[in-house]
Amino acid sequence: MSPSVPSDSGYRLALSVDLEEWFHSRRWIDGQQARQVPDTSDVLRRIYGKPAPAGEVLPPTRRLLEIFRAHDCRVTFFVLGEIAKWYPDLVREIAAHGHEIASHGMTHVDIPVLGPERFSRELGESLDLLAGLTGTRPIGYRAPNLVYPAWATAILEEHGLVYDSSVCVSRPVGGKYKGWANAPLSPYRPSYEDVGVRGDARIVEVPLPSFPVVNVAAGSSIFTRVIGYHWTSVALRTRVRTGDTAYYVHPWEFAARPHTEGNWLRNRIFLRRMGPWMDRTLDRILRTFAGRVTTVGSVAARYTALVAAATGAFAA
Numbered sequence: 001m002s003p004s005v006p007s008d009s010g011y012r013l014a015l016s017v018d019l020e021e022w023f024h025s026r027r028w029i030d031g032q033q034a035r036q037v038p039d040t041s042d043v044l045r046r047i048y049g050k051p052a053p054a055g056e057v058l059p060p061t062r063r064l065l066e067i068f069r070a071h072d073c074r075v076t077f078f079v080l081g082e083i084a085k086w087y088p089d090l091v092r093e094i095a096a097h098g099h100e101i102a103s104h105g106m107t108h109v110d111i112p113v114l115g116p117e118r119f120s121r122e123l124g125e126s127l128d129l130l131a132g133l134t135g136t137r138p139i140g141y142r143a144p145n146l147v148y149p150a151w152a153t154a155i156l157e158e159h160g161l162v163y164d165s166s167v168c169v170s171r172p173v174g175g176k177y178k179g180w181a182n183a184p185l186s187p188y189r190p191s192y193e194d195v196g197v198r199g200d201a202r203i204v205e206v207p208l209p210s211f212p213v214v215n216v217a218a219g220s221s222i223f224t225r226v227i228g229y230h231w232t233s234v235a236l237r238t239r240v241r242t243g244d245t246a247y248y249v250h251p252w253e254f255a256a257r258p259h260t261e262g263n264w265l266r267n268r269i270f271l272r273r274m275g276p277w278m279d280r281t282l283d284r285i286l287r288t289f290a291g292r293v294t295t296v297g298s299v300a301a302r303y304t305a306l307v308a309a310a311t312g313a314f315a316a
């Protein structure tokens with residue numbers, strides 16, 4: 001049984017779900033999303049023999065909704081625009097359960113591949129789509145693959161977004177997280193020149209934590225599955241003692257391992273410990289942080305309120 005977080009710590013765990021299909025997370029396997037915008041129709045034809053998905057994301061997402069309901073918690077779903085187009089009723093269902101809906105962009109590709117103009121256009125499209133489905137315009141964003149160039153911050157603000165949760169405080173891993181090893185571990189306002197340092201941007205960054213001392217990513221279910229439960233448990237429990245922290249999962253991790261293309265060894269590593277193992281792991285995390293699990297938007301709002309209070313007190 002996992003020990004719970006001391007009730008007097010006062011800090012919370014911002015839990016989120018990146019709502020996407022398993023084939024959207026292929027950057028770790030073949031690196032294509034770091035080089036070009038994927039042709040989704042071509043990917044679907046190769047996998048399913050037709051230019052349409054097979055609904056594999058539906059059962060594990062509804063399983064997650066059951067788990068969150070059983071633990072009486074509300075979380076954030078960063079919804080990929082393609083998913084919202086394919087499964088509009090699923091997005092409405094998630095919102096009806098009281099969870100926060102935020103944007104994960106339209107296509108699952110590294111932002112630099114899109115460039116500023118296309119990134120802004122697709123971001124606006126995703127926000128309009130989600131607002132039309134739920135009646136509420138999202139205020140949060142997470143970059144696909146957690147690849148976030150500094151120039152994206154101003155664009156997020158232009159679209160009225162209040163927070164981002166893309167910075168993974170970690171040494172570089174797999175060509176990602178460069179320059180973020182020393183980023184703040186608790187929510188902060190980033191610099192327009194470098195999202196990994198404090199600055200004067202209006203948007204709030206809610207970062208993902210690293211494992212203490214070694215400073216390698218620990219706030220993602222990918223690292224939980226690859227390295228083990230205790231890797232994430234120690235990191236989250238350590239970080240929540242001194243500030244709010246964050247963690248995220250993917251629905252496809254709660255399903256059976258898919259049959260994929262690509263290098264067999266990378267597939268074995270990247271897709272290990274899925275299905276029931278992730279069910280048990282998420283349950284342990286939710287029990288450990290019982291009463292402290294919340295949405296990313298709530299953590300960002302709390303940071304904003306604390307800064308406003310401190311600024312007011314200083315001015316007085």
